[in-house]
Amino acid sequence: MPYAHITGWGMAAPEAVLTNDDISKMVETSDTWIRERTGIRERRIARDSDLTSTLGVEASIKALKVANLRPTELGLIICATSTPDYMFPATACLIQDQLGATKAGAFDLMAACSGFIYALNMAAQAIRSGSIKSALVVGSETLSRYVNWKDRNTCILFGDGAGAFVLQGSEKPGGVLSAVMHSDGSGGDLLTLPVGGSRYSATRSASQNGRQYIEMDGKEVFRFATRVMASATQEALDAAGLTVDDIQWIVPHQANIRIIEAAARGLKLPMDRFVVNLDRYGNTSTASIPIAMVESLEKGQIKPGDKIVMVGFGGGLTWGALAAEWTGPIPSKGHVRPEQYRALGRVRSIVRRALRFIEGLLYRREL
């Protein structure tokens, strides 16, 4: 059975920075309160032209470049997101088209902030089963579009961004070692985005009374998160036959520094074993773990051979953790330029539409 290695990584962060001071001009809050209660200093905000798909594509191209893999070699694309471009088509399909990943299946996965862990696990399982050789997992969000900028309980927390991993199968041991996934829908009301689904469809928006924004019971989510971060990490370690002493890094969902500190206490680990960058990005939901990973790799913190655990929690409620042995890119010949595939994307899309039209005509004649 092949092993599923993470061989490429990339991130995209919108340029615009919104500081705590900026937010204190919108709602009654302060930089001091936000920093002390959450650890966040600033977050990125998508431009009008940034979409969940376009941020995802930018991160994906970087990840493919690191892996030195052509988009056409991908067998699967999973986009974990809570803020897709549309209800359907899946944002993963939009990413597939823009990348020119013509042989990949593509779907979105919705498990709120745990989505990236879930998606990584699904992609790793598909590789380990032998059904595909390589996959792209994207976590991308434009949460600022759904933040109520008058609600100080939520608007201080969230930011926009994307991260992507390439996974490839190899007979060499390593890569994803174990994963656990959990859910508890009885807590679904604690963190919701009501608009857009069948209960509060966009067509009934006039009668929604402001249900178009993220709603959260912060205290309850906080309590739940502090409980599950350490336990999920421990479960993933047990499943991989490891102990906390075997791992070099924990990469947690970047929601609140106090939640990460509670996880550190629960695992009896010092904070310097945790990758933290929420001070500069806030909570980017499915993108938070890959963005933290990419920054840590670029700083040279995580090195080949290191064992790591990625752990997350979120709306649903959902939570999960994944243990991996870090390998890095599989040595390969040639020099792939995935951005060229995107440059040709528009033309390729038009050609494919034309071909589909002709195929349709021919098929009709056969009927």
Ligand code: UT7
């Ligand atoms: O991906 C998952 C996403 N969600 C989360 O991770 C959220 C988890 N929860 C949290 O991070 C925290 O609960 C918050 C940061 C949302 C809130 O922090 P807290 O320490 O739980 O504050 P609190 O809700 O207990 O509120 C304490 C006080 C309240 O005032 P009173 O009632 O004590 O007078 C709030 O009204 O702080 C007030 N408050 C604020 N004050 C200034 C709440 N938000 C703010 C604010 N600025 N932004």
